[in-house]
Amino acid sequence: MIIDIHAEIITKGYLSRLLKFRGVPRIEKKDGGYLIFYGDGLAYPFDERMYDLSVREKEMDKSGVDLQVLGLAIPGVDMFRKSVAEEIAKETNNELSEITQKNSRFLAFATVPMKYPDLAVKEVERSVNELGLRGLKIPSNVNGKPLDWEGFYPIYETAEKLELPILIHPTTPLMSEVMMEYGLTTVVGFLFDTTLAVLRLIFGGVLERYRGLKLILPHAGSVIPYLISRIDHQYNINPDCKEKISKPPSEYFKRIYVDTAQSFYLPAFSCAYQLLTADKVVLGSDYPFVSLEKSVEFIKNLNISDEEKEKIMVENAKKLLKLV
Template identity: 35%
Template sequence: MSRPPEWWPELAPRIERSRAPKPPGPCVDAHTHLSVKSAAAVAKPFFRPEYEPRQLYSSPETMRYNTEYRASPLNTAQFEDAEQRLADMDAQGVDAQVLAVPPTEYFYWLDETEARRANRLQHERLAEVVHTWPQRFAAVANPPMNHPGLAVETLREAHRDFGFRGAQISADVLGLDLDDRRFDPVWQTVVELDMTVILHPQGFTHGERFSDYYLVNVMCMPLASTLAVTRMILGGVWQRHPDLRVMVVHGGGYLPFYIARTDHAWRVRPELRHHLDVPPSEVLRRIYVDTNVFDPGMVAHLAAYLGADHVLMGTDYPFDMGTVDPVGFLSGVAVAESDRARILGGNAAELFGVAAATP
């Protein structure tokens, strides 16, 4: 039975004023989502549940809750309205956000004609917000990855027409892994345009055992990233495109905390050495990650292992699996103050061209 509308606002994450004082340097949230209703309307007639693994493997309880949660007035405003974002950012002490569409709005299952139309609507809306508040927002593209040729065209257009400095992609493309050679033209174009890829999964394609307890999100999101990055490393993506920059959300998944096992396997098993002539950990240190891991000690580990210049503040705003007080959270991370400043905003400024973070 659905709960009454007056209960709805409790579902959305309420942003309170940060418990930490505003740092002197810029603070940039590199992992946020802005929904574009006009593009969703284009895609809706073509949708089937099997296209979205997070929905396909969600329990009835999760589906009911998610429907109520997304219908709440506060969460609708957070996902769609820049003004609500600005109020929340001011409370958080966040100077700027990097905008990307929610992973539910990749729409990889659209044909080329409809994909071109939906992606253009998304980019126009993102660019409108950036243009209206250039000191508060930057944005990244949503390339239609199931059509690599169109994805290349879309990236060039987003860079040329809207000035986007990055793109967000899923951890797989309708079940096809990212080390597949058909995506090489996309990586080549990203490098050529000096863009940064945000790798953000949309569930896990084989989630049959994860439907209970919201494991379809709790475990499957970082699991999908772990698998994607592992396959990209072992599949030689960075061997072919050494300058490719990828920021993996949710702290990079599980791999940065368990890469030693993959290194060991690379040393003792021939299957891992077909496309890789260095230990996997050497390639892993090229990736960037965000701080949406909920444990200050894990952020300290990421900074120590990958380097503070490879860690970016990210919240997953406005999802309920996000960090609601990112500045307060990062104030508890044991790193040098110069490294904290880079994590809070300096790195995002360099990677995504955020005007507010330019010294």
């Protein structure tokens, strides 16, 4: 069995809604596919692979992926006003639940209006208790607000209580205005933003407070594994870094799972693998932006034991999703 814990989807309801919108966010038809606009100068194309499950299943069959965890692609719902954000989140989660109930090859992470924590908590509870969704997908910042903001604490408390994994997904980076050229938003902006998000969760004391929180950081841990010595050094020399945590940042980071999305350069992947071991790595493809076949083959070709490959491709995900 192979589980892909990080796959993108634009539900048909979400697609229909954003085709009617003007301004940002919105979706437009383009060259036989679609283009989604999610910020000033920020857009990405997508095709039927993003919303047609039959196409997706064929690629899963070809790559050997048995189970895929779906999550709504960016921009999510936090760019909308309160009533619309709540409505779209509910509609999306209902559709994701319907997909998982009809097709045993899919599970899903809920989308919630993080900008409105009171609504987010209610939607987390509804999505899990009534709809059977298996986790939560949140952006790396919420319209510019960092994830260690105390207003988000009730969301983390709820996720911890329900033993839900939280996938922290890149969104519009906080410094996107200097990344518009050369595709730098996706090349480095997304990774910088998820790195910043997790470091703030660590230094801000969120992982100290919620010790049972289960976080998944995409892209082999962003750039944290590469910088971990520098991060711990800052903790050792800067008294401000010790105000809310009692251990070096690396100790908290070792509690976090990382996925393998777009991590095909072995030396870079090795940073995460050596720091966290196979116990904290899960297969994630970021499909349809990345080839499922390539994602699976990269893990199969690693010079590690079959037992470790099994952890990465299935066992760790089973634990996170409570399939065992």
